[in-house]
Amino acid sequence: MIIIINEWPPVDRFRNTVLAGVLVRTHEPDVTLMSTIIEAFAKQTKxxxxxxxxxxxxxxKFVPLACVVDSVARPIIQNRLQYNGYYGCSWCYHPGKTVGRTVKYPIDM
Structure with missing residues (x-):
């Protein structure tokens, strides 16, 4: 997590960032761990x-505006299916289709 004070001029804003937290794991995080982290973050943010x-x-006063995560952590943060499952697209509710042995999200027109 990175903290930036939005009310400062852009030059000062990006020169004075604060690293507030990093999660480094050797394997993908589970829902319990992420829920614990998000609950603690929400409590402090409030x-x-x-x-x-x-x-x-x-x-x-602090207001979270964005959350930067990789594609493995994103569905856990969003409380959705993993990116390689049906209806697992992080950006929409497209059902996905099986192509070969994987699930893809082709654009239907």
């Missing part, structure tokens, strides 16, 4: 949104 943090007499 507190930082409601209470905020004062920096140099300025109150900053």
């Amino acid at each position: 507190r930082l949104f409601h209470d905020g943090v004062y920096v140099r007499d300025t109150l900053y």
Whole structure:
């Protein structure tokens, strides 16, 4: 997780980023682990949104805007099927079709 203060000018905003968290695993994360991490993140985020943090007499409130994950973690974060299953597309509810031995998401026109 990376924290960027959106209210600062772009030059300062991207020079002053904070690395807030990284999850490194040797195998894909399970739902229990990700649920634990997301619940803790949501709890802290709610507190930082409601209470905020004062920096140099300025109150900053935190709101998560984006989440950067790889294709293996994305369906776990979204609470969806894995990317290689039917209806597993992260961006839509396309059913997918079996092509050879894999599931693909062809565009139907």
